[in-house]
Every structure is written in structure tokens, then in C-alpha cells.
Amino acid sequence: MIGYALKRFFGALPTLFIIVTVAFFMMRAAPGGPFDSARKLPPEIERNVKAAYNLDKPLLVQYGIYLERLAQGDLGPSFKNKDFTVAQLIGIGLPVSMRLGLLAMALAISLGVSLGVWAALRQNQWQDYSVMTVAMFGITVPTFVTAPLLTLLFGVYGVHIFGLEFNLPVGGWNGGAWRNMVLPVVVLSLPQIAIIARLTRGSMIEVLRSNYIRTAKAKGLSANAVVLRHALRAALLPLVSYLGPAVAGILTGSLIVEQIFGVPGIGRYFIQAALNRDYTLVMGVVICYAALIVLLNFIADMIYGLLDPRVRLS
Amino acid sequence: MTPAATRKAETLERAFAGRSLWADARARLFRNKAAVTGMAVLGVVTLLALFAPFVSRFAYDGIDYNVVTCAPDWWPFEAACKAGPGHWFGTDTVGRDLFVRVLYGARVSLAVGFVATLVSLVIGVLYGATAGYWGGRVDALMMRAVDILYSLPFIFFVIILMVMFDRNFYLMFVAIGAVVWLTMARIVRGQTLSAKQKEYIEAARAAGVSPFGIITRHIIPNVVGPVVVYVTLTVPDVILIESFLSFLGLGIQEPLTSWGVLISDGANTMESAPWMLIFPALFMAATLFCFNFIGDGLRDALDPKDH
Numbered sequence: 001m002i003g004y005a006l007k008r009f010f011g012a013l014p015t016l017f018i019i020v021t022v023a024f025f026m027m028r029a030a031p032g033g034p035f036d037s038a039r040k041l042p043p044e045i046e047r048n049v050k051a052a053y054n055l056d057k058p059l060l061v062q063y064g065i066y067l068e069r070l071a072q073g074d075l076g077p078s079f080k081n082k083d084f085t086v087a088q089l090i091g092i093g094l095p096v097s098m099r100l101g102l103l104a105m106a107l108a109i110s111l112g113v114s115l116g117v118w119a120a121l122r123q124n125q126w127q128d129y130s131v132m133t134v135a136m137f138g139i140t141v142p143t144f145v146t147a148p149l150l151t152l153l154f155g156v157y158g159v160h161i162f163g164l165e166f167n168l169p170v171g172g173w174n175g176g177a178w179r180n181m182v183l184p185v186v187v188l189s190l191p192q193i194a195i196i197a198r199l200t201r202g203s204m205i206e207v208l209r210s211n212y213i214r215t216a217k218a219k220g221l222s223a224n225a226v227v228l229r230h231a232l233r234a235a236l237l238p239l240v241s242y243l244g245p246a247v248a249g250i251l252t253g254s255l256i257v258e259q260i261f262g263v264p265g266i267g268r269y270f271i272q273a274a275l276n277r278d279y280t281l282v283m284g285v286v287i288c289y290a291a292l293i294v295l296l297n298f299i300a301d302m303i304y305g306l307l308d309p310r311v312r313l314s
Numbered sequence: 315m316t317p318a319a320t321r322k323a324e325t326l327e328r329a330f331a332g333r334s335l336w337a338d339a340r341a342r343l344f345r346n347k348a349a350v351t352g353m354a355v356l357g358v359v360t361l362l363a364l365f366a367p368f369v370s371r372f373a374y375d376g377i378d379y380n381v382v383t384c385a386p387d388w389w390p391f392e393a394a395c396k397a398g399p400g401h402w403f404g405t406d407t408v409g410r411d412l413f414v415r416v417l418y419g420a421r422v423s424l425a426v427g428f429v430a431t432l433v434s435l436v437i438g439v440l441y442g443a444t445a446g447y448w449g450g451r452v453d454a455l456m457m458r459a460v461d462i463l464y465s466l467p468f469i470f471f472v473i474i475l476m477v478m479f480d481r482n483f484y485l486m487f488v489a490i491g492a493v494v495w496l497t498m499a500r501i502v503r504g505q506t507l508s509a510k511q512k513e514y515i516e517a518a519r520a521a522g523v524s525p526f527g528i529i530t531r532h533i534i535p536n537v538v539g540p541v542v543v544y545v546t547l548t549v550p551d552v553i554l555i556e557s558f559l560s561f562l563g564l565g566i567q568e569p570l571t572s573w574g575v576l577i578s579d580g581a582n583t584m585e586s587a588p589w590m591l592i593f594p595a596l597f598m599a600a601t602l603f604c605f606n607f608i609g610d611g612l613r614d615a616l617d618p619k620d621h
Contacts, residue, residue: 015462030478040370071431141600142554144561144574145595148581152588254562260581270470271562276479286470 012294019290021282024063027279034079034277053079066283075287076280080273086284091265096173097258097265100171101250103185108192108246113239115193116200117232123205131197138194143253147260148189161249173263184261188253192246199226199242204235233307240304244297251289253271339539341613349611351516354505362436363591372411375569381409383587394586404589406579415571416594422572423598426556427549434552435545438498443529445579446500446506447608457503460496472555476564481568490555494548501544505537513537539616546609548561550602557598573598593602 035041035049050056052067060250069076075086171182207213208231216226251267258267266285273281343349362369385393386404397405403412445456475489509515510533518528557574559565566572573594580591 018462020470025472026471026478030474031480039581136603136606137599140550140606141576141595141599142557144558145577145599149592149595152584158468158533225562248469255469256558259562271473271564274473277477282474286474305613 004305005298008301015243016287016290016296017121017300020067020287021063023283023286024066024279025059027274027277027282028059028062030277032277034279043110046245052171053077070287078273078278078281078310080276080281086280089269089281090284090288093264093266093269096263097254097267100184100188100263100265101247101254102249103181103244104188104253107185108189108196108250109239111189112193112196113200114235115197117204117235118209119201119225120204120235121227129200132201135197137192137193139198143191143256144260146190147183147257149184149292150187151260180261184257184263188250188257188261191253192249195249196239196242196246197280199239200235203238204231205237207231210234237304237308240300243300243303244293246291247296251292260285321354321601339615343611346611346614349539349615350605352607352611355600356604356608359420359597359604360424360615363417363424366414366421367416369417370402370411372414372570374414376410378405378409381405383407383583383590384409385587385589391591403593404587406590407583407587410569412590412593415576416573416597419571419573419576419594419596420601422566422570423553423556423574424601426572427492427553430491430494430552430556431488431548433488434493434495434498434548435541437492438495439502439534439541441495442499442502443506444534446503447510447525447529447533449507449510453503457500460499464496469555469558472559473562473564476621483570484567486556486559490552493551494555498541498544498548501540502537506533509533509536528536543609543613543616545610547606550605553598553602553605 033055034054036048036052041049054062057065066076075090078084078089081089109187115131115135119128122128144213147269161185162304213226213231216230221230255267255271257263258265259271266288269281274286365553366374381395381397381401382405384395384401384405385391386399386402387396387399389396392525397411401411401413401417406412406415441456441460445453472489472493476486479485479489513534515528518532524529553573556565556572557577560572561578563578565574576593576594577598580589580594581589584591
């Protein structure tokens with residue numbers, strides 16, 4: 001197991017290296033540069049500014065310098081956010097994004113699995129059909145539609161449900177107060193709830209037909225024990241391998257959600273940085289996200305190996 | 315032959331007349347109500363998009379400052395102004411007819427969906443079939459590359475690509491297509507691996523057919539089922555990615571439009587003019603629904619053991 005983990009760790013390094021290389025040269029191939037809006041600068045000052053950031057050197061040399069600093073853990077200064085290094089900006093934004101993402105993940109898994117199991121146990125009955133219809137909505141209606149609609153309902157109009165008035169703030173972060181997080185988290189998790197519910201239902205139905213479930217029922221186990229102790233464990237396996245893509249989905253969604261709700265996470269930096277040609281910040285965010293996805297794929301594989309004894313990690 | 319014998323032979327022939335697997339699949343597909351409805355609705359949307367200039371008398375870029383942000387005449391709620399006859403979906407913030415703009419948005423979104431899917435189809439099928447057919451070290455190397463690309467935060471690369479191409483709309487097709495081919499390659503490889511064990515491939519090889527000939531003539535036609543299913547599920551994915559980029563302001567530029575742009579505009583004005591959000595969102599959601607229904611229907615039709 002430890003050998004496998006080490007092997008995976010060293011296997012991830014070339015992946016990250018390729019990501020860094022591709023992102024670096026793609027960003028540089030984009031027309032324009034970080035100091036274009038400051039064209040009014042006298043040529044000699046512009047030259048000095050570029051020299052200060054090594055932008056006057058040949059591209060390959062710059063690449064070498066970047067890699068050397070990266071190897072020492074230095075992501076460099078942000079070109080556009082003066083007085084901040086990329087590491088500082090990520091240090092401010094990442095906890096916010098992580099909090100949002102983890103809450104959305106937790107909500108998606110708990111609600112998605114419950115709905116999926118429920119639908120599977122009531123296969124081809126109205127419960128099944130309604131869950132699957134709602135799931136279809138969750139998959140097909142994009143985040144940037146649900147976000148304004150929910151904002152309109154719960155933020156602007158303040159809908160009453162069960163006598164409770166929902167008057168949630170429609171934007172801003174307010175230091176992470178839960179009222180500010182409800183809408184972003186819900187919007188972020190909706191598509192994932194839908195996908196997870198569909199996945200769980202599919203695998204649950206398959207598992208419920210298998211022989212060992214028949215055996216368990218024949219032994220006289222209660223329905224709850226059969227579902228919770230025997231079926232669920234096997235049915236959740238496909239879900240584990242979905243973990244990596246789910247995180248990628250949440251990250252993608254967070255770009256939109258952070259934009260719409262004005263959440264100060266790193267997703268918002270990324271788009272601004274890409275448009276402003278803030279090379280170092282773009283690279284920093286890409287590296288950060290790529291590392292996260294690689295890590296989660298790794299964790300998913302490990303969990304898979306633990307849950308399914310047929311899979312031998314080697 | 316006596317007439318009776320002829321009749322008997324005909325009956326027998328009818329009874330045993332081979333029904334190809336495709337005919338079977340088609341029959342199953344057309345029995346699926348959701349899939350048929352999906353195809354019908356999608357057909358109507360496509361036709362409306364194709365004939366958009368003839369459906370409405372307004373131009374998609376025709377600005378009319380007399381009807382700025384007006385609700386359609388039939389709008390049941392309060393609205394600052396009514397757009398007048400012909401503006402079935404109302405008008406936008408510079409008085410352009412929303413109905414015709416939704417249809418022009420459909421043109422762009424559907425075109426991106428189909429073209430990018432085609433790009434991903436060509437790359438994915440060739441790549442996957444080659445890796446699966448060769449096997450061994452070539453396969454390991456090629457699929458390792460796919461694994462690496464898989465772990466990229468690809469939406470970031472699409473965004474960087476858009477910046478790199480300076481929002482050139484035509485390159486967006488290619489950029490998206492070049493990113494979504496990975497799953498296709500994996501599916502095709504898996505199918506190819508199992509198909510190449512079959513006797514007819516061995517027969518072809520024994521007959522001296524070249525590897526390229528075997529891949530294009532024998533393997534690809536036999537792995538087409540799952541690929542068709544995946545294609546119908548890729549198109550809505552791509553439409554979503556396009557609208558996502560447009561929503562972030564990285565997509566198509568004014569006065570042209572796509573569903574993503576319209577929804578983005580609508581989200582900004584939803585408090586005063588909800589119709590600007592509702593109609594594009596409705597069209598887009600309906601289209602994505604249709605593709606998903608058709609994809610599910612195809613899967614059931616082509617893979618009956620799943621029933």
C-alpha cells in the first residue's frame with residue numbers, strides 16, 4: 001500500500017510538470033502582456049519594469065527561471081495585484097473556495113446517495129420517476145440559470161416555506177457567515193446531487209439483483225440490514241471513482257458561482273488573471289487546481305482499493 | 315412449384331426474414347416515448363433555428379429604441395411597457411426582438427455542439443481504435459497520455475485557449491472539441507480491445523488486410539453503438555461548455571449571440587425583465603433535456619441486456 005502510494009506520488013510529478021509547461025507556453029502565446037494597459041509609460045521605464053520581472057529575457061530562459069523558483073516553492077509575484085505574491089493571494093482565496101467546495105461536496109454526497117437509494121428501492125414507481133425527473137433537471141439546467149433563479153426566489157422576493165421566511169443575502173461573503181453561504185453552496189451542489197443520485201440508483205439496482213443479496217434476504221435479514229450493510233457498500237463503489245470528476249465539476253462550477261455571488265475565492269482570480277495576462281497568478285491557480293485534482297483521484301483510488309478487496313493496488 | 319408450396323415458402327421466408335440488429339434497435343428506440351418526444355422537440359428547435367430569418371419579421375440585430383426592455387403583449391404580470399405585436403418573447407435592453415435572438419442563439423449553440431462533437435469524435439475514435447488495436451506498449455503509452463490529460467483542470471485550459479485565440483469564435487469549436495475527446499477515446503479503446511479478439515478480425519488479418527483497413531473497415535463499424543450513445547451525450551455537454559464560456563464573457567461577441575450570452579444578459583436584468591432570462595433558459599434546458607432523453611433511449615435500444 002505504501003509502495004503504491006509512493007509510486008502514485010512520483011507518477012503525479014510528471015503530470016504536474018506537463019501541466020505547468022503547457023499552461024506556461026499557452027499563456028505566453030496569448031496576444032498582449034500584463035503591462036499593456038500601462039502603455040503610456042516611457043519606453044525606458046517600461047523596459048525597467050519588464051526587466052524587473054524578467055519579461056525581457058527569451059521565453060525559454062523565463063521558463064527555466066519559473067521552474068527553478070517553482071521547485072523552491074515560490075510562485076512569484078502577481079503582476080496585476082501589486083504588493084501581493086501569488087502565494088499570498090491563493091492563501092487568501094483558497095480557504096474560501098475550499099470551504100464552499102467541501103460543503104457543496106458533503107451536501108451533494110449525502111443528498112445524492114439518499115435520493116439514489118430511495119429511487120432504486122422504489123424502482124419504476126412514482127418515487128423513482130420523480131427523483132429521476134428532478135435529477136434530469138439538475139443535470140440539464142446549468143448553474144448560471146439556477147443561481148439567478150434561486151437568488152430571485154430566496155433573496156429578492158423572500159419566499160415563505162413552512163412559515164419560515166427566507167431572505168438570504170444575494171451576494172458578498174461577509175466573512176463566511178452561513179447565511180451568505182447557503183445559496184452558493186446549494187447552487188454549486190445541485191448538478192452533483194443529480195449526477196450522484198443517478199449513479200447511485202443505477203448501481204443500487206444492479207446490486208439488488210445480485211445473488212448475495214438474495215442470500216441475505218433468504219437468511220431472513222431485515223430489509224434495512226440488507227440495504228445498509230450489504231447492498232450499499234457495493235453500490236457506492238462506482239461513486240468513489242466518480243469522486244475525481246465530481247471535484248473537477250465543483251471547481252468548474254465555482255468559477256461561475258464565485259462570480260455570481262461575489263465570493264472572494266480563487267475561481268474569481270483565475271478569470272480576471274487570464275484576461276489581464278497576469279501570468280504568474282494564472283499559473284499559480286492552475287497548479288493549485290491540478291494538484292487538487294491529482295490528489296483527489298489518488299484518494300479515490302485508495303478508497304476504492306480499501307472498499308473492494310478484488311482491486312489489488314500495485 | 316405448386317401454388318401451395320410457393321405460399322408456404324413465402325410464409326417461411328417471412329417468418330425467418332432476418333431482422334438486422336440495427337432494425338431491432340430502431341424499433342426499440344421508436345417505442346421509447348421520451349426519446350421520440352426528444353427527437354421531435356429537437357427537430358422543431360433545429361428547424362426554427364435554421365429558418366430563423368423567415369420565422370420572424372425582425373432582424374436579430376435590429377435595434378429599436380421605442381421598445382426597450384418591453385414584455386411580450388401576453389405577459390400576465392406587471393411590466394413597464396408592452397413590446398407590441400410580433401415580439402412574442404418581448405425585447406431586450408436595446409429593443410431587439412428576443413424571439414429571433416433566441417433562435418439565432420440556438421444556431422450558434424447547436425452549431426458549436428455539433429462541430430465540437432464531430433471534432434472530438436474524429437480524434438477520439440481514431441486515437442482509441444489505434445491504441446486498442448495495437449495494444450501492448452503503444453496502448454499503454456497512448457492511454458497514459460489520456461490519463462494525464464484527464465487529470466487537467468480542462469475548463470481552465472479552455473479558458474486559456476480562448477484567451478490565446480483572442481476569442482476567435484471558430485477556434486472555440488476546435489478548442490472545445492480538442493478537450494472533450496478523451497472519454498470518447500477511452501470508450502472506443504475498451505470496445506476495440508474486446509472486438510479484436512473476435513474471429514472476424516482474425517479472418518481479416520489472415521486475408522492480409524492492412525492494420526489501417528482493419529481499424530477503419532472492421533473495428534470502427536463494430537464499436538459504433540456505445541460511441542453513438544456517447545455522442546448524443548457529448549453534444550449537450552459542449553453546449554453547456556459554450557454557454558459557460560459565453561456567460562463569463564469569453565464566448566461569441568455582439569451582435570451575434572448564443573444561449574449563454576442571452577442567459578447572462580437575462581440574469582443581469584431578471585428583476586425588471588424576467589422574460590429575458592426565462593425564454594433563453596427554457597430553450598436551452600429543453601434542448602439539453604432532449605439530447606439526454608435521446609441518449610438514454612439509444613443506450614437502451616442498442617444495449618437491450620440492460621433493460
